[in-house]
Amino acid sequence: MEQAQIFSQLQEIFRDIFDDLSLVIHESTNANDIEEWDSLNHISLISAIEKHFKIKFHLSELQGLKNVGEMATLIARKLARA
Template sequence: MLSELSEIFADVMDLDEVELRDATTAEDIEEWDSLSNIRLVVSIERKYKIKFANAEIEALRCVGDLVDTIIRKTS
């Protein structure tokens, strides 16, 4: 799943590639700002055919949290 998310992150942030780890946060990626975060959420919702509640989005602190939430919502 990290490789799929890396592709989404790279596309949204207009980067050649992004190497994600579970511990990666917005502080680790310069281009990850509030606007790109909204675009990430929309892209991920479309890719995995899920919807995030506002509280879920606010609770995400790192990529690992995002992965866990996607897995929970798609299982």
């Protein structure tokens, strides 16, 4: 799956989790950019991403992520291995 496809699907997941159909994410988007992105929504977001893409993250992988772009890259790597 191409990065653009992953990003498009992430966009829909973010809109669903944060209940905001107008939300637009960018590669540089991080928790500081979305007011509702607290620890509970973070867990919901990760869970939704894992379910949607049928992948599992290790805590160590998530701890180093700085933004949505890095998340998309990690998803692409995991999908390529599957």
